[in-house]
Amino acid sequence: MRLLVATGSFYPEVGGPSTFLWHVCAELVRRGAELRVATLCDRPGPSDLPYPVRWVARGTNKVWRQFRFRDVLLEEGAKAEAVFACDYGLPALWAARRLGVPLVMRIVLDYAWEVCERNGLVTDDVDAFQRRLYLHPKVWVAKWARTRWARGADHIVVPGEYVRGLVQSWGVPPERVTLIRNVGPAPLDPDVARREAVRARYGLAGTVIASSGRLIRIKRIDQVIRVLRELPGAPTLLVLGDGPERAALQALAVELGIADRVRLPGAIPPAEVAWTLAACDAYVLNSVSEGLPHSVLEAQAAGVPVVATRICGTPEIVEDGETGLLIPPNSPDDLRRALVRLLEDRPFAESLARRALERFSRRSWNDVTDELTAVLDRVRAVGRG
Numbered sequence: 001m002r003l004l005v006a007t008g009s010f011y012p013e014v015g016g017p018s019t020f021l022w023h024v025c026a027e028l029v030r031r032g033a034e035l036r037v038a039t040l041c042d043r044p045g046p047s048d049l050p051y052p053v054r055w056v057a058r059g060t061n062k063v064w065r066q067f068r069f070r071d072v073l074l075e076e077g078a079k080a081e082a083v084f085a086c087d088y089g090l091p092a093l094w095a096a097r098r099l100g101v102p103l104v105m106r107i108v109l110d111y112a113w114e115v116c117e118r119n120g121l122v123t124d125d126v127d128a129f130q131r132r133l134y135l136h137p138k139v140w141v142a143k144w145a146r147t148r149w150a151r152g153a154d155h156i157v158v159p160g161e162y163v164r165g166l167v168q169s170w171g172v173p174p175e176r177v178t179l180i181r182n183v184g185p186a187p188l189d190p191d192v193a194r195r196e197a198v199r200a201r202y203g204l205a206g207t208v209i210a211s212s213g214r215l216i217r218i219k220r221i222d223q224v225i226r227v228l229r230e231l232p233g234a235p236t237l238l239v240l241g242d243g244p245e246r247a248a249l250q251a252l253a254v255e256l257g258i259a260d261r262v263r264l265p266g267a268i269p270p271a272e273v274a275w276t277l278a279a280c281d282a283y284v285l286n287s288v289s290e291g292l293p294h295s296v297l298e299a300q301a302a303g304v305p306v307v308a309t310r311i312c313g314t315p316e317i318v319e320d321g322e323t324g325l326l327i328p329p330n331s332p333d334d335l336r337r338a339l340v341r342l343l344e345d346r347p348f349a350e351s352l353a354r355r356a357l358e359r360f361s362r363r364s365w366n367d368v369t370d371e372l373t374a375v376l377d378r379v380r381a382v383g384r385g
Contacts, residue, residue, distance in 0.1 A: 010053065
């Protein structure tokens, strides 16, 4: 199979889509696929990957970016049998049609909402965004483009039931949508020496709460830092990841007088994430929007009890009181109570972590790649018609 991967972000950038592709691309190449990746980036990534990657600078002109990326896809996809696009669909759709090959798209949430929320164009949550009619031209264009590429794709894969519902609400027929659930890393065996080495690397002592992901506003990590000041026992917060909010979060910790209890080391290699989380005592995802969060699966694989917000697809992997604790979004009081419960009732916290590990450790990246390959093969066969 000759496959062109088109994506808006890629390793070493932080986030679920980058994690997904880092694992799946390696597995596809191992199985003999001829793979080329084209991705937007702020700075080029590593050059030692086992497949060629074309790094395209994002630049400042967001309209021109679409056409520039399409042209790169046409160059890189000259010999491709299919295009696999991750959440950045309009240039991929244009390129696939020009190349005369099928397009399979992976959608993990509503890209239109993410763009509009990030740029301050809307304050609604992702569900309200689906229902409302917006007169702002930029919002209208974003929703139109998202619907256009979703309906134009030959097939769409989604990570969970919530996102499947979103995609179908945009007018995509059910038979053109396949659910391929996210997975975390392989469950870890306890390793006291490695735990202590990780804690020493980041200067961690005592109780540690972890969070991870792309450092953007919707993750609401600022609320976690504010709550940290109120928690008994003076725990430390370790936040893995990078993004535009990092400097502001560091400044907030200084302002609150707890800079010595907040660690923001930036992005770390994907292979190290689970082992780093395993050195912590609790994990929190305080986001206001998630498709089906990889970060929670990584924490569960590391055997760490989880607090997460009851939004979008997160309840599909966190059952409140059974495999973690769910709290309302934007509720610092509930966040504080949930963290206090995990930190003070360790038998309860360990039971949550144990049940999560048992329930969500049954799938692997090999299974994900099997399912994705089946979709790609089916779509290619129809495309050859």
